[in-house]
Amino acid sequence: MNLSSRYDNENDLAVLSPPSVTGKSENSTFTVEVVTDIRKFDSLAAEWDELAKQSDVHIFQLYFWLRTWWKHFGPKAKLHIVLIRQDETLIGIAPLYIENYSFLSLSNFRYLRLIGSTIPHKGIRISFYKYGISDYLDFIVHPDKEEVVTDILIDHLQGPDC
DSSP states (O other), X not given: OOOEEEEEGGGTEEEEEOSOSTTOSSOOOEXXXXXXXXXXXXXXXXXXXXXXXXXXXXXXXXXXXXHHHHHHHOTTXXXXXXXXXXXXXXXXXXXXXXXXXXXXXXXXEEEEEETTSOEEOTTOOOTTOEEOOOOSOOOEEOTTOHHHHHHHHHHHHTSTTO
8 A cells, every 4th residue: 555644743643544445435544653652551551541442462461560660660661553544443553662782882783672672670779671471462453444554654664753
C-alpha cells in the first residue's frame, strides 16, 4: 500500500491517506501518533483495554502489565508508543521505546524495543546484556485491520523518527 502522509511535528502526528482500506471502496483517514510522554501513556488505559478485548492478546500485552513494567524499568529510556487510528478509532498499538547506548565513547547506538522486552542483569555493567521477563510481546492490532496497520507501521518505522 502506498501511503501519502503529512506530519504535524508539534504533536508527533502523521495523517495518512491510503486509496482504500482492506478492499473497501470508501476512503478513510488514518493517523499515526507517537506517544513520548508518560502522562499521555497514562491516559491510554481505556482505549488500550478496549482494543485488547477485540484482539488476540496475552497478559503481557495488556496496559496494566506494560505500564507497570515501564514504571520500574523504563525511566532511563524514551517512550515511542505508536498509535494508529482509522478516523477516530484506535486500530493498532506498537508499544515501543528507544534506548541509547554508547560503546567505549566511540559509537552511539539507538535500539527500538518492545516495552516489557528486556531488563538489565543486576551486577553486570555491560549495557547490552539484558534478559526478558515478559513472554508473547507483540503489537496490538484490530483483527480486521492487520494488513493496513502493518503497512502503516512499516512506513513509520522506516521514517526519520525511528
